[in-house]
Amino acid sequence: MKEFLEWSIGRLNQAGVDSPRMEAEVLFSGALRVGREEIFLRPERVLTEPEKNLLRSFVERRVLREPVAYILRSKEFWSLNFTITPDVLIPRPETEVLVETLLSQNLKKPSELSFRLLDIGTGSGVIAVVAAQEIHNCQVTATDYFPSVLAVAKLNSERHGVSDRVHFVKSNVFSHLSKALYDCIVSNPPYLKTSNLNDLVPDVIDFEPWSALDGGSDGLGFYKQIIPKALNYLKKGGFIILEIGETQANAVTSLFHSTGHYEKINIVQDYSGYDRVVFARKKTNAYG
Structure with missing residues (x-):
């Protein structure tokens, strides 16, 4: 050997x-x-x-240059092994910062009440699965537009024993989502500018799904959809946590401020010191 x-x-x-x-x-x-x-x-x-x-x-x-995760059909995230196929973006360590931010909130609720979480663009399902495992009485709704992606996420929920706590919905952001109110909304949306995609290393651009990378002409396309519409799906006092590109903090926080209905808008850095997550809370006097 x-x-x-x-x-x-x-x-x-x-x-x-x-x-x-x-x-x-x-x-x-x-x-x-x-x-x-x-x-x-x-x-x-x-x-x-x-x-x-x-x-x-x-x-x-x-x-x-095929990524190791696709060759082995596996990737570790949060010390768990997840099934990975070329249909889904390979989970990055930076996304654990989003999970850490979620778990750092005071999530305790009366035992008879569930914590309702919406994961937009679930991909391989890593956020949904970890949340279902780590948060007491958590019920997750996880969305994605592509059935092949949802199949991978569902497989991972079964693999880690949380399929009874994660409900998968085929939806383009909020388009096919039933009206309901959630305690928290999370998302790691595509956030690269379309013009920057060809600058990516071959390992990424030649193998990972463009749909999971392309954030539109300014990289903010999904944030412009999620941030205002999330108000219709968040409970008053509920919070939203979004992963961002390292240069997008000002632009994304401005989108939150522009609605007038969010407060406690904060930026969280990753372990390399880059801006990585934006957190905000829906005002208790906001509409919806």
């Missing part, structure tokens, strides 16, 4: 893949279904021909 691993590292390095050793180890771990530590503990292990063929396939796919 050691020699095959060294070949894989060299192949990835030759192709200009960042962190070739780490990526080779991850591919080996996924292909052989073993922990990365076993790669070091059993370097003498003899690989079977089917194992070698699978590993060659994985390495060559990565050489062509």
Whole structure:
């Protein structure tokens, strides 16, 4: 196994893949279904021909810049493994900041009352699943426009034992959503400018769904829909948490202020110090 691993590292390095050793180890771990530590503990292990063929396939796919998450059909988020397909955006660590912001709120309610959460554009379902697991008595409505995306999210809800707490709805933002009031609305919407998409690395632009990346000409298209319309779906005093691009804080907070119906509008930075999440609360005297 050691020699095959060294070949894989060299192949990835030759192709200009960042962190070739780490990526080779991850591919080996996924292909052989073993922990990365076993790669070091059993370097003498003899690989079977089917194992070698699978590993060659994985390495060559990565050489062509296919993301590891799509090759392995798996990605870790919040210390949980989620099924990932090319239909969905690969979860990023930055989105955990949105989850942390959600969980940092005082979410305690009387035991007989559920906490109602709306997740717009659920993608792989990572936010919905973690919320259903972490928040007591949480009931999630998770939306997405594409049935293939909802199928992945539903699979992840079943995989993590929360399918009875997450209800999936095919909807373009609020278009096919039944009128109801929620304690909180969350979303990680597409926020890249259309003109910037071609500047992305091949790993992203050639493989991840454009629909999950393209935020329109100014990158704000979805925020312009979500922020005003969310007032019709939020309880008074309910809150909304949105992931944003690192340069969008001023523009997005301005959209909140322009409605006149939100308060406590705050920005949360990610661990690299970039603006990553906007939080706001619906005023108790707001309409709806």
